[in-house]
Amino acid sequence: xxxxxxxxxxxxxxxxxxxxxxxxxxxxxxxxxxxxxxxxxxxxxxxxxxxxxxxxxxxxxxxxxxxxxxxxxxxxxxxxxxxxxxxxxxxxxxxxxxxxxxxxxxxxxxxxxxxxxxxxxxxxxxxxxxxxxxxxxxxxxxxxxxxxxxxxxxxxxxxxxxxxxxxxxxxxxxxxxxxxxxxxxxxxxxxxxxxxxxxxxxxxxxx
Amino acid sequence: xxxxxxxxxxxxxxxxxxxxxxxxxxxxxxxxxxxxxxxxxxxxxxxxxxxxxxxxxxxxxxxxxxxxxxxxxxxxxxxxxxxxxxxxxxxxxxxxxxxxxxxxxxxxxxxxxxxxxxxxxxxxxxxxxxxxxxxxxxxxxxxxxxxxxxxxxxxxxxxxxxxxxxxxxxxxxxxxxxxxxxxxxxxxxxxxxxxxxxxxxxxxxxx
Amino acid sequence: xxxxxxxxxxxxxxxxxxxxxxxxxxxxxxxxxxxxxxxxxxxxxxxxxxxxxxxxxxxxxxxxxxxxxxxxxxxxxxxxxxxxxxxxxxxxxxxxxxxxxxxxxxxxxxxxxxxxxxxxxxxxxxxxxxxxxxxxxxxxxxxxxxxxxxxxxxxxxxxxxxxxxxxxxxxxxxxxxxxxxxxxxxxxxxxxxxxxxxxxxxxxxxx
Numbered sequence: 001x002x003x004x005x006x007x008x009x010x011x012x013x014x015x016x017x018x019x020x021x022x023x024x025x026x027x028x029x030x031x032x033x034x035x036x037x038x039x040x041x042x043x044x045x046x047x048x049x050x051x052x053x054x055x056x057x058x059x060x061x062x063x064x065x066x067x068x069x070x071x072x073x074x075x076x077x078x079x080x081x082x083x084x085x086x087x088x089x090x091x092x093x094x095x096x097x098x099x100x101x102x103x104x105x106x107x108x109x110x111x112x113x114x115x116x117x118x119x120x121x122x123x124x125x126x127x128x129x130x131x132x133x134x135x136x137x138x139x140x141x142x143x144x145x146x147x148x149x150x151x152x153x154x155x156x157x158x159x160x161x162x163x164x165x166x167x168x169x170x171x172x173x174x175x176x177x178x179x180x181x182x183x184x185x186x187x188x189x190x191x192x193x194x195x196x197x198x199x200x201x202x203x204x205x206x207x
Numbered sequence: 208x209x210x211x212x213x214x215x216x217x218x219x220x221x222x223x224x225x226x227x228x229x230x231x232x233x234x235x236x237x238x239x240x241x242x243x244x245x246x247x248x249x250x251x252x253x254x255x256x257x258x259x260x261x262x263x264x265x266x267x268x269x270x271x272x273x274x275x276x277x278x279x280x281x282x283x284x285x286x287x288x289x290x291x292x293x294x295x296x297x298x299x300x301x302x303x304x305x306x307x308x309x310x311x312x313x314x315x316x317x318x319x320x321x322x323x324x325x326x327x328x329x330x331x332x333x334x335x336x337x338x339x340x341x342x343x344x345x346x347x348x349x350x351x352x353x354x355x356x357x358x359x360x361x362x363x364x365x366x367x368x369x370x371x372x373x374x375x376x377x378x379x380x381x382x383x384x385x386x387x388x389x390x391x392x393x394x395x396x397x398x399x400x401x402x403x404x405x406x407x408x409x410x411x412x413x414x
Numbered sequence: 415x416x417x418x419x420x421x422x423x424x425x426x427x428x429x430x431x432x433x434x435x436x437x438x439x440x441x442x443x444x445x446x447x448x449x450x451x452x453x454x455x456x457x458x459x460x461x462x463x464x465x466x467x468x469x470x471x472x473x474x475x476x477x478x479x480x481x482x483x484x485x486x487x488x489x490x491x492x493x494x495x496x497x498x499x500x501x502x503x504x505x506x507x508x509x510x511x512x513x514x515x516x517x518x519x520x521x522x523x524x525x526x527x528x529x530x531x532x533x534x535x536x537x538x539x540x541x542x543x544x545x546x547x548x549x550x551x552x553x554x555x556x557x558x559x560x561x562x563x564x565x566x567x568x569x570x571x572x573x574x575x576x577x578x579x580x581x582x583x584x585x586x587x588x589x590x591x592x593x594x595x596x597x598x599x600x601x602x603x604x605x606x607x608x609x610x611x612x613x614x615x616x617x618x619x620x621x
Binding site for chain 3: 124128152
């Protein structure tokens with residue numbers, strides 16, 4: 001009981017952090033594209049909540065997460081002045097953000113996959129749902145800013161999500177405790193992403 | 208009873224006008240991009256009905272408005288030859304269209320927000336749903352035409368929608384009659400938009 | 415009974431072929447855009463399953479087709495190495511692909527329309543749902559690759575879908591057997607598309 005509660009709080013806290021950091025990444029790109037404050041807020045909103053919304057709509061899991069709990073939308077609203085006020089510091093915090101962003105991706109992968117599994121979806125598709133939760137927000141962000149989505153071009157982090165989702169599922173089937181699964185999966189996703197960027201690895205291109 | 212009925216008819220009539228004018232705005236952009244008649248019809252359809260569809264899908268409010276009432280889709284079909292036949296006059300009617308377009312936005316904001324409130328959504332999120340109903344159609348239109356959505360760049364009308372939605376909610380909580388609320392809110396949204404364009408106001412840019 | 419079963423099998427088989435060919439068309443465009451293997455898989459997935467997903471979400475027909483039957487997602491996964499391995503042959507198979515692609519479009523139009531009719535949707539809107547099933551995947555593919563969707567510019571195949579859907583509905587109302595309807599409708603859609611490309615026909619442009 002106590003463990004479960006701890007568990008819930010940690011997961012929820014990390015989801016809030018992930019939402020906030022995703023929102024900031026959207027707001028920063030919007031600022032770079034010289035959008036106004038409203039545009040920045042919308043891009044932040046879509047980046048942070050687009051993945052979960054897509055997942056919930058496809059799974060028919062209603063109400064959609066951010067409608068059930070307005071805290072998520074509130075966090076995005078707070079992220080706009082936050083990004084504006086701390087814009088000078090945020091530039092130098094690239095490394096810190098990279099870590100938070102990766103944590104956000106890892107968390108969204110796990111929570112999205114778990115939500116799909118709870119609904120009785122086939123594990124292979126549940127993995128896909130986890131990845132959708134983690135990456136669709138960034139894809140819509142890039143489309144709204146008229147760019148080919150970054151994820152298809154330069155990074156292998158979607159592959160990191162898939163690997164993490166696979167490990168998470170194996171651990172769960174093996175009966176490993178949920179808390180341990182979270183930590184191992186998150187560590188794997190972060191590890192793959194950090195190593196791939198350090199070593200400048202990328203996935204082979206088609207053709 | 209009579210008042211309610213009058214109310215319904217006015218709201219419905221204005222929604223039909225809004226749908227028609229939104230469709231024309233989509234068809235005109237499609238024509239500018241040298242799309243064929245079919246492409247123009249699709250862009251018109253998406254511009255006019257995309258916002259309401261997104262709102263209904265997120266809120267799980269089924270059947271989606273235009274599936275329940277085929278009149279909306281029919282209006283879009285009529286808008287295609289209408290735009291083609293009157294293309295010479297439509298160029299000179301820029302000011303008239305601007306007014307209708309703004310009325311459409313105001314109406315879609317109010318009706319979208321009211322629909323969300325009726326479903327028991329948190330008022331702050333219901334405001335967001337109103338804005339989604341009003342602006343998503345135009346955003347998809349711009350994406351399909353491969354442009355950065357206009358709304359993020361040049362106009363403050365989304366802000367006008369938000370302000371209108373806020374006033375509408377306050378009036379409703381204060382117990383003001385629905386008809387009066389419609390008129391005041393619509394007037395405020397139109398007022399903000401007209402003034403902002405006249406005075407060439409724009410929202411501060413990020414960064 | 416036997417006929418129905420035969421019917422189901424043929425329809426299902428053709429849908430599988432359509433899914434596979436659509437996936438390949440997405441993967442090929444992704445390869446041309448120098449995306450990595452993961453990006454290619456995602457684009458393939460979206461091209462093959464995006465239309466049906468949009469239809470099911472708008473119609474609130476849950477679970478979405480590819481979540482109910484994981485075979486569809488599996489086919490997309492198989493299409494990635496298939497396209498990679500046979501890339502040299504696929505270039506010369508342009509004509510074969512064109513035929514399969516057109517069969518896919520015809521089948522998706524019919525099955526999407528039939529699904530909407532089964533849910534009691536107005537026939538005119540059901541036709542629209544058939545076209546959505548057939549073309550939305552390709553539209554999202556083009557948007558993700560940052561191009562103005564092909565369908566709005568160069569081909570009249572959406573018009574072919576509409577014509578096919580209309581004929582299908584007429585035949586059904588006239589009481590013609592389902593198998594015959596499938597064959598006639600598919601033949602009409604393929605015929606219109608082949609002739610329009612041979613004769614270099616295109617729909618009149620707006621303006």
